[in-house]
């Protein structure tokens with residue numbers, strides 16, 4: 575008999591919630607239950623997510639344990655800091671997949687330094703492509719979905735770092751579309767500020783995703799990895815293009831690097847190491863749960879150069895969340911997830 579799971583989405587009016595719902599509408603094993611938000615409660619979802627026609631007339635509820643109770647899966651797409659109270663109230667038997675940051679970091683001191691609030695705890699980290707992650711996610715009842723920059727940066731660097739081909743000291747410069755910042759209006763995201771402009775932000779190692787990337791790569795390397803991360807804001811709604819580099823160890827060249835990537839990702843449904851000469855683009859992964867990767871060796875600089883592209887809302891948030899929910903529930907990992915982008 576075909577089993578259908580009920581899924582609630584908290585933060586249904588936001589960007590991450592909207593992408594979750596788009597994907598859930600195409601998933602064969604989920605029925606969409608409660609849709610909740612904050613100040614939008616009481617309004618129709620169609621006012622906030624005009625692209626989700628089948629749900630247009632659904633009324634958004636308040637985000638409370640009562641409205642979220644009784645579902646098999648609760649996806650949280652809320653601002654940071656709200657997950658703990660909900661998780662406690664829902665109890666241990668509900669699968670909770672948190673798109674926010676609350677449970678991503680293992681080190682409470684690092685959390686407090688970067689987020690300025692008490693550490694809620696640590697849940698299984700939702701990046702199935704990392705060594706050992708699938709086992710931890712299979713049957714899990716709690717999942718911390720990675721940040722969007724950490725998803726692409728970690729996957730771009732993990733094979734080189736994990737195989738010990740590069741020094742444990744990496745540089746990531748990543749351009750992101752504006753939807754990464756969420757729907758709320760911010761001065762640097764006003765149309766006239768963002769159009770026709772590219773700007774760096776959070777420079778100097780202060781971005782909250784720096785320690786998350788370092789945590790992931792440190793686990794892969796089995797030693798501390800230093801990460802210098804600089805984000806750039808570019809005038810497009812979605813997508814991240816990350817350029818990641820690290821000095822190679824003596825004797826390492828293009829062939830070894832490429833082999834490590836093909837070995838790590840050859841069987842991965844959602845990570846594509848592109849043929850030589852082809853470069854990742856954000857357009858090619860738009861709406862897809864795909865990470866595109868290209869790796870090269872800069873001989874003069876002695877550095878591995880890895881370029882990765884994702885859609886921040888798909889593999890970078892909602893697609894990654896659904897991939898983990900599939901694993902947690904014992905469904906086929908790729909169910910409801912596409913590798914087909916939208917181009918041009």
Ligand SMILES: NC(=O)C1=CN([C@@H]2O[C@H](COP(=O)(O)OP(=O)(O)OC[C@H]3O[C@@H](n4cnc5c(N)ncnc54)[C@H](OP(=O)(O)O)[C@@H]3O)[C@@H](O)[C@H]2O)C=CC1
Pocket residue numbers: 584585586587588589590591610611612613614615637650651652653654673674675720721722753754755756757758886887890891
């Ligand atoms: N955008 C991205 O690329 C990524 C986002 N994430 C994470 O996903 C989460 C959601 O982000 P995003 O969708 O971008 O944010 P948005 O600002 O677009 O949406 C936030 C959602 O949360 C709701 N909300 C806000 N405050 C409250 C509250 N006090 N109580 C209940 N609901 C509330 C909003 O409802 P209302 O309409 O009522 O305001 C809205 O539905 C964040 O934790 C973010 O860090 C993770 C990775 C990438």
Ligand SMILES: CC(=O)N[C@@H](CCC(=O)OP(=O)(O)O)C(=O)O
Pocket residue numbers: 673674675720721722750751752753754755756782805807
């Ligand atoms: C453009 C933009 O502002 N992007 C966000 C991406 C963060 C994100 O969405 O991830 P979290 O879940 O960790 O908040 C930023 O740089 O903070």
